[in-house]
Amino acid sequence: MSKQSKRIEALVYHAKPTPGKIKVVPTKKYASQRDLSLAYSPGVAEPCLEIEKEVNNVYKYTAKGNLVAVISNGTAVLGLGNIGPEASKPVMEGKGLLFKIFADIDVFDIEVDTEDVDAFIETVKNIAPTFGGINLEDIKAPEAFEIERRLKEELDIPVMHDDQHGTAIISAAALLNALEIAEKNIEDVKIVVSGAGAAAISCTRLYQSCGAKAEHIVMLDSKGVIRKDRENLTPQKTEFATDRKIDTLDEAMKEADVFIGLSMADIVTPEMLKSMAKDPIVFAMANPNPEISYQLAVDTRDDIIMATGRSDHPNQVNNVLGFPFIFRGALDVRATKINEAMKMAAVKALSQLAKEPVPEQVNLAYNETRLTFGRDYIIPKPFDPRLIAEVPPAVAKAAMESGVAKEPIEDWDRYKNSLLERLGSDNKLVRQLLGRARTNPKRVVFAEADQLDVLKAAQIVYEEGVAEPILLGRRDAIISLMEELEFDADVQIIDPKSDEETERKNRYAQAYWEKRKRQGVTIYSAEKKMRERNFYAAMMVNVGDADALITGYSRSYPSVVKPMLELIGMAEGVARVATTNVMMTQRGPMFLSDTSININPSAKDLARIARMTSRVAKMFGTDPVTAMISYSNFGSSENPRAEKVKEAVAFLHKAYPEMVVDGELQTDFALNSKMLQDIFPFSKLAGHKVNTLIFPNLDAANITYKLLKELNKTESIGPIMMGMAKPVHILQLGASVDEIVNMTAIAVIDAQEREKRQQRELLP
Numbered sequence: 145m146s147k148q149s150k151r152i153e154a155l156v157y158h159a160k161p162t163p164g165k166i167k168v169v170p171t172k173k174y175a176s177q178r179d180l181s182l183a184y185s186p187g188v189a190e191p192c193l194e195i196e197k198e199v200n201n202v203y204k205y206t207a208k209g210n211l212v213a214v215i216s217n218g219t220a221v222l223g224l225g226n227i228g229p230e231a232s233k234p235v236m237e238g239k240g241l242l243f244k245i246f247a248d249i250d251v252f253d254i255e256v257d258t259e260d261v262d263a264f265i266e267t268v269k270n271i272a273p274t275f276g277g278i279n280l281e282d283i284k285a286p287e288a289f290e291i292e293r294r295l296k297e298e299l300d301i302p303v304m305h306d307d308q309h310g311t312a313i314i315s316a317a318a319l320l321n322a323l324e325i326a327e328k329n330i331e332d333v334k335i336v337v338s339g340a341g342a343a344a345i346s347c348t349r350l351y352q353s354c355g356a357k358a359e360h361i362v363m364l365d366s367k368g369v370i371r372k373d374r375e376n377l378t379p380q381k382t383e384f385a386t387d388r389k390i391d392t393l394d395e396a397m398k399e400a401d402v403f404i405g406l407s408m409a410d411i412v413t414p415e416m417l418k419s420m421a422k423d424p425i426v427f428a429m430a431n432p433n434p435e436i437s438y439q440l441a442v443d444t445r446d447d448i449i450m451a452t453g454r455s456d457h458p459n460q461v462n463n464v465l466g467f468p469f470i471f472r473g474a475l476d477v478r479a480t481k482i483n484e485a486m487k488m489a490a491v492k493a494l495s496q497l498a499k500e501p502v503p504e505q506v507n508l509a510y511n512e513t514r515l516t517f518g519r520d521y522i523i524p525k526p527f528d529p530r531l532i533a534e535v536p537p538a539v540a541k542a543a544m545e546s547g548v549a550k551e552p553i554e555d556w557d558r559y560k561n562s563l564l565e566r567l568g569s570d571n572k573l574v575r576q577l578l579g580r581a582r583t584n585p586k587r588v589v590f591a592e593a594d595q596l597d598v599l600k601a602a603q604i605v606y607e608e609g610v611a612e613p614i615l616l617g618r619r620d621a622i623i624s625l626m627e628e629l630e631f632d633a634d635v636q637i638i639d640p641k642s643d644e645e646t647e648r649k650n651r652y653a654q655a656y657w658e659k660r661k662r663q664g665v666t667i668y669s670a671e672k673k674m675r676e677r678n679f680y681a682a683m684m685v686n687v688g689d690a691d692a693l694i695t696g697y698s699r700s701y702p703s704v705v706k707p708m709l710e711l712i713g714m715a716e717g718v719a720r721v722a723t724t725n726v727m728m729t730q731r732g733p734m735f736l737s738d739t740s741i742n743i744n745p746s747a748k749d750l751a752r753i754a755r756m757t758s759r760v761a762k763m764f765g766t767d768p769v770t771a772m773i774s775y776s777n778f779g780s781s782e783n784p785r786a787e788k789v790k791e792a793v794a795f796l797h798k799a800y801p802e803m804v805v806d807g808e809l810q811t812d813f814a815l816n817s818k819m820l821q822d823i824f825p826f827s828k829l830a831g832h833k834v835n836t837l838i839f840p841n842l843d844a845a846n847i848t849y850k851l852l853k854e855l856n857k858t859e860s861i862g863p864i865m866m867g868m869a870k871p872v873h874i875l876q877l878g879a880s881v882d883e884i885v886n887m888t889a890i891a892v893i894d895a896q897e898r899e900k901r902q903q904r905e906l907l908p
């Protein structure tokens with residue numbers, strides 16, 4: 145993707161569908177007059193009075209304890225400089241998003257229009273009662289030092305300037321690990337620090353706490369090397385001034401072991417890298433563009449251990465790994481500050497975690513086969529789910545031991561479990577899907593590639609390495625849309641309506657005719673059919689010219705299912721095709737079947753649908769726990785509609801005793817484990833968490849999934865086609881780009897699974 149299209153993509157991401165990245169969501173009921181009288185006047189007066197009596201009750205009755213202010217005045221926004229409070233807002237909203245997704249902390253981002261230190265401090269102090277913690281962000285040095293120091297002194301909630309300490313913690317963890325790999329001692333290494341601002345000063349102080357020697361450090365600011373004989377140095381710069389008689393970065397880099405960049409883009413040259421000592425450690429952390437690009441650095445030296453602040457290269461040394469987890473730990477013990485002991489605990493937890501075996505889901509999320517501690521993996525990845533289980537407890541423990549915790553934790557196992565539950569599972573599932581698809585991308589034919597959204601999805605899966613797209617449709621339209629999207633790739637484009645590729649078209653027509661010649665298809669009509677995109681695409685998959693097919697974007701579902709069934713047919717031994725939708729609910733992914741095909745399935749059909757859905761759930765890495773739902777509970781109704789479900793259950797229990805399935809059951813009992821356990825303790829589902837619902841008919845399933853999608857804004861993947869002879873997946877009319885991308889990943893995984901099955905069958 146070109147720079148220009150990345151720019152447009154970033155702007156559209158921020159502008160659409162709703163401007164910005166954060167919104168506020170109520171956590172209490174607000175449905176009735178009664179609810180409102182509790183939420184607001186008169187009921188609200190009661191907690192107010194309780195808090196007036198005892199101020200700490202604010203943690204009991206309000207959101208304060210999980211609410212952090214991300215506050216900036218926009219004076220040092222990333223490496224973009226002093227761009228003002230409004231222009232800093234996207235970054236602050238971004239920090240809010242990261243706090244939420246990685247540590248389930250709510251954030252109000254606050255942009256303050258003053259560069260005056262006293263006015264800024266006064267503003268933060270005045271609004272502090274709202275918050276459980278204050279994360280100062282992108283405030284330039286030296287003002288940042290005084291602002292943080294005074295706020296820490298004057299407030300009794302944790303205050304942390306992220307650019308100072310978040311960065312220090314994570315870069316120290318990475319540095320210790322990099323030194324271990326390079327087999328160098330921190331006490332001996334020569335360190336060059338480019339930048340003498342908030343981040344650089346704090347990082348260097350922490351390296352010193354870890355053992356780095358002052359006499360081995362050279363620091364530079366915009367004027368060059370900070371020498372003791374320079375005039376008008378700030379106290380912080382004086383702390384790191386050197387006796388050495390050098391002035392430039394060029395000179396400082398000679399024989400240096402470590403370069404720390406917290407300054408500006410593109411100030412380090414390949415020649416400078418070449419002059420460094422053996423196994424140089426280079427952390428070019430300026431954002432968004434580092435002091436030297438990752439590629440240039442690794443092309444210059446084979447023995448380099450290289451890191452940047454960016455997510456698109458190995459070794460992202462960025463405070464995103466720090467602030468969510470540090471505040472999580474601090475908030476959970478209601479720490480009054482974030483002190484040195486807590487920071488050091490975070491450093492140790494992070495550096496240790498990088499040395500542990502990496503879970504498969506992290507490899508998948510980053511398209512890696514096997515991340516292992518080494519030059520390209522010196523620090524954990526942000527999407528590592530172990531971070532939330534390891535770093536906050538370490539920070540919380542240190543807070544308790546150093547005497548700043550007001551609410552000590554007693555049951556650590558329970559605490560760790562509660563941390564894991566904070567991580568939403570919706571994005572995780574999508575990440576895993578894309579990751580699995582990337583391990584072995586397949587050729588996917590997009591039958592409607594001349595539609596903008598379909599082509600955009602094809603571009604994404606191509607660029608992300610999820611699939612090799614084959615683009616079907618009007619050639620002119622595809623080419624002009626590709627230009628518009630800057631989709632510059634060497635991919636197959638096929639226009640079935642044109643007279644090109646007649647040999648292939650004839651071959652497909654012949655194969656189609658062979659298949660259907662006894663169902664009224666003539667060779668002439670078969671040739672004509674091959675000018676239709678869905679027929680052509682289906683034949684590509686049938687004869688093995690493509691591995692999977694995505695269609696249905698612009699036509700009604702039934703009108704696409706029918707020809708697909710006719711052309712591709714059902715898999716061997718399958719008596720019914722059906723679909724399932726995966727709904728990303730708050731309780732985790734839920735599989736709902738059959739959402740699109742079987743209007744009134746028989747008892748046997750229901751059992752088949754349950755079996756097929758179990759297989760899909762397993763494909764998603766979920767252990768299926770299936771409720772066969774109805775309006776009736778275990779024989780409470782004798783109506784044939786309830787009896788049908790009961791019969792399906794009886795069949796499944798007999799034929800597949802290993803399946804965790806039961807019913808007939810009403811949905812609330814299926815979803816509420818306690819109710820089920822209390823009233824129907826004999827059920828096979830008692831003690832389990834149901835994740836699969838098989839509906840008695842299409843009305844119920846289709847209505848439910850669309851209700852969830854529209855009313856609850858629950859994300860849905862599907863409908864996933866089950867039981868076809870080939871990986872054919874049909875989109876809902878007008879599916880979104882994300883939905884098409886997810887569906888493509890499923891089609892790829894479906895093809896991978898079939899390939900694996902085939903290989904197993906070929907084994908002697």
Ligand SMILES: NC(=O)C1=CN([C@@H]2O[C@H](COP(=O)(O)OP(=O)(O)OC[C@H]3O[C@@H](n4cnc5c(N)ncnc54)[C@H](OP(=O)(O)O)[C@@H]3O)[C@@H](O)[C@H]2O)C=CC1
Pocket residue numbers: 219220221222223224282283284285306307308311338339340341342343344364365366367405406407408411429430431432452453461462463464
């Ligand atoms: N990867 C990460 O996690 C993080 C990265 N950063 C990055 O670090 C950089 C600095 O941020 P921050 O400390 O908050 O900002 P500050 O404004 O506090 O500091 C910027 C520093 O960079 C110095 N500088 C500017 N130009 C040069 C140059 N050509 N050579 C050497 N030094 C130079 C300035 O010098 P002077 O004092 O003379 O003005 C100043 O000391 C930014 O690029 C930011 O994106 C920051 C935090 C986290």
Ligand SMILES: CC(=O)C(=O)O
Pocket residue numbers: 221222223282306307430431453462463464
């Ligand atoms: C990452 C970060 O906080 C910065 O670059 O400012």
Ligand SMILES: [Mg+2]
Pocket residue numbers: 222281282306307
């Ligand atoms: Mg920052």
